[in-house]
Amino acid sequence: MTAWWRNAAIYQVYVRSFADGNGDGVGDLIGVRDRLPYLAELGVDAIWLTPFYTSPMADFGYDVADYRDVDPLFGTLADAKALIDEAHGHGLRVIVDVVPNHTSSAHPWFRQALRGERRDRYIFRDRPNDWESIFGGPAWTQVEDGQWYLHLFDPSQPDLNWENDEVRGEFESILRFWLDLGVDGFRVDVAHGMVKPAGLPDIGRGNQARMVGREPVPFFDNDGVHEIHRAWRRVLDSYPGERIGVAEAWAPTPERLAMYVRPDELHQAFNFHYLFAPWDAAELRAVIDSSLATASSVGAPTTWVLSNHDVKRHVTRYGSTARARAAALLTLALPGSAYLYNGEELGLPEVLDLPEELCQDPQRLRDPDSGRDGCRVPMPWTRDGGWDDPWLPIPAAWAELSVQAQQGVPGSTLELYRRALRLRRALHAELAADPGADPERLVWHDSPEGTLVFSRGAFVCTVNLTGTSVDFGVEGELLITSDVPGAADSAAWWKVKCLP
Numbered sequence: 379m380t381a382w383w384r385n386a387a388i389y390q391v392y393v394r395s396f397a398d399g400n401g402d403g404v405g406d407l408i409g410v411r412d413r414l415p416y417l418a419e420l421g422v423d424a425i426w427l428t429p430f431y432t433s434p435m436a437d438f439g440y441d442v443a444d445y446r447d448v449d450p451l452f453g454t455l456a457d458a459k460a461l462i463d464e465a466h467g468h469g470l471r472v473i474v475d476v477v478p479n480h481t482s483s484a485h486p487w488f489r490q491a492l493r494g495e496r497r498d499r500y501i502f503r504d505r506p507n508d509w510e511s512i513f514g515g516p517a518w519t520q521v522e523d524g525q526w527y528l529h530l531f532d533p534s535q536p537d538l539n540w541e542n543d544e545v546r547g548e549f550e551s552i553l554r555f556w557l558d559l560g561v562d563g564f565r566v567d568v569a570h571g572m573v574k575p576a577g578l579p580d581i582g583r584g585n586q587a588r589m590v591g592r593e594p595v596p597f598f599d600n601d602g603v604h605e606i607h608r609a610w611r612r613v614l615d616s617y618p619g620e621r622i623g624v625a626e627a628w629a630p631t632p633e634r635l636a637m638y639v640r641p642d643e644l645h646q647a648f649n650f651h652y653l654f655a656p657w658d659a660a661e662l663r664a665v666i667d668s669s670l671a672t673a674s675s676v677g678a679p680t681t682w683v684l685s686n687h688d689v690k691r692h693v694t695r696y697g698s699t700a701r702a703r704a705a706a707l708l709t710l711a712l713p714g715s716a717y718l719y720n721g722e723e724l725g726l727p728e729v730l731d732l733p734e735e736l737c738q739d740p741q742r743l744r745d746p747d748s749g750r751d752g753c754r755v756p757m758p759w760t761r762d763g764g765w766d767d768p769w770l771p772i773p774a775a776w777a778e779l780s781v782q783a784q785q786g787v788p789g790s791t792l793e794l795y796r797r798a799l800r801l802r803r804a805l806h807a808e809l810a811a812d813p814g815a816d817p818e819r820l821v822w823h824d825s826p827e828g829t830l831v832f833s834r835g836a837f838v839c840t841v842n843l844t845g846t847s848v849d850f851g852v853e854g855e856l857l858i859t860s861d862v863p864g865a866a867d868s869a870a871w872w873k874v875k876c877l878p
Contacts, residue, residue: 383563383622383645383715384679385806385817386423387799388473390719392687393430393452394438394769395756403767405756406430407453411461414468416781420723421799424471426565426624428687430458434484436534437740438754440475440567441482445552462560471562473624478549478606479568480535488536492521499545500536501528507578509597510586513741517597528578530571530597532740540572540606553613563614563622563645566607569638570627573602591628591650599629607643622646624681632672639678646715649681653689657696657705657867659828659843666712670820673714679818680714685722691753694728700867703794703860704841707869708830710798711839713818718795721757724779725791728752729770736770757781797858801871805837825850833874841869 391410399408407430417425429439430452439449448455465472481488491497506518506526511533518526519533528537538545553564575596589595607623614621623644629635638647655665673680684692684705693702702725710716729752739749756768758780763772777783784790809817815835825831828844831852840850840863848864854874861868 381620382423382471383620385713386471386715387421387710387802388424388426388715388717389417389420389422390426390428390686390717392428392720392754394428395754396720397757397759398765398768399453401766403765404451404769406451407448407457407461411457411464414461414464414470418468418470419796421796421803422470422718424473424562425465426473426717427475429475429477429567434482434534436482437532438738440477441480441484441532441535442477443482443484443486445476446555459559466560472560473563473565473622474556474561475567476549476552476556476564477567478538478540479571480529480531480537483534483536491527491536494523497525499539499542501539501574501578502526503528503578508580508582509578510584512587512590514587528574530568537574538572540602546606546609550609550613553610557613557617557621561621562619563624564610565624565626566610566644567626569607569625569644569647570599570603570629571597572606573600575600591630593630599627599634604637604640604643607638611643624648632668636672636676636678639673640676641678646679646681648683648686648717650683653683653685657701657843659830659841662708662843663822663830666820670713670818674818680712681717682709682712682714683717683719684709685719685753686717687719687754688750689753691719691722691726691728693722693725694730698867699725699727699791700861701843703791704843704867704869706791706795707798707858707860707871708839708841710802711832711834711837711869711871713820713834716802719753723792723795724758724781724784726755726758726776726779729755729773732770794858794860798871801857805834809835836873836875838872838874839869840864840872842866 394405396405397409397413399406399412430448431442432444432447432449433439433441448458462472487499491500502525509517511517513532517530520526529535530537579596610623614623625638625644625647627638627647635647638644649669652665655662669680693699696702732751737749737751739751755770756765756772758772758776760782761777761780784792809815821833823831826848829848830841832839842848845866850864852872854872857871859870863870
């Protein structure tokens, strides 16, 4: 039997923007719990919850002050337990974030460090090097007694020292706490970042954040992180039910990324090379081939993602709803695991005109255009939004993109996703039941320039990435299409006996 996570569709819930259960304008765990039937009907296999732990919210919860409790903004520990249990009752697995690279400056450990005690849990130095924060500015802040501490993100997020055995032991304990509560796995934030190189060498150039994921940088993707992930894999494997680890790892090459998902490390790693590929047939095919080859070289499934809480929504990146719908069918047709970001099933675009005074993302310090507020606007459940005074305003133009407006409407993006997810599940079941089939094999077929055609068994996906219609000549049962089959910027799925 195929491990559930190898082909799972996993839905990212950005908790503060998904659903508001208590009417305060901020999404919470009660709101997520209320919407579990929606998620089950959508057809996903698991949900990934962004951080809901106790936090000052300087970086929207990725600055954790207590890893074993729920921030009152989002509910209580009892709410978390009820959500996990009810999700399981709906057939949904639950993945939660763990943030191991840094804590909040409000964490008891860091408060102790500021008093000059136990600074070895963090990275303090008498002199800073030239490293820059991902959020802009220097990666070092000076404290009252003259020493400097490292923070690769916001100054309120001091980096932990993973050479310290107490840090390692504490995080294994945190994993066990949530596994005992019933979670099915962890998305590991900055999984590439915990271990720093000896001597903390200078880089010697600026704009370092733009190097991440494109070329090696000394503060990320050091080989020592893999020892940590192997230790965590042993913890995960000690629990029943195939609990998983998912790496948010930025690596300069697919080969480096594959190291995070070797058989004794984490189960999946986000495929950012695919996410940032342009709307171009040749480039997408190259990324798909490279991703499949490098993941299979270590026996891991590939993951596919189009949007998340850190990047502009793909409707806006690709430039049209038509392309976004086609990209969804392309993504869901590929072998491996697919991640969906809340609201993409509605075809939501990036909100580009938020009032300046409402934008709160600390990453905007680096560059106002890099701010992530626009992809975090709350989900529109009804034509009037369905929120009381949401923490970010929901555009009036989203009324016809709301769940209420799209639910049950043939041809809507929501119904496109629902049907595609049902068909995808049936395809995987069919491939798994065929002893002669390889569920993770993809075969490319000749097709006109600017298009893609591939098959998996009798299943065929055709994608037209050009601006004009194309006749693919496919004969068979049309399963689903994002537009008229073969139309410009469209994709379709077919069941065929043979290809032309």
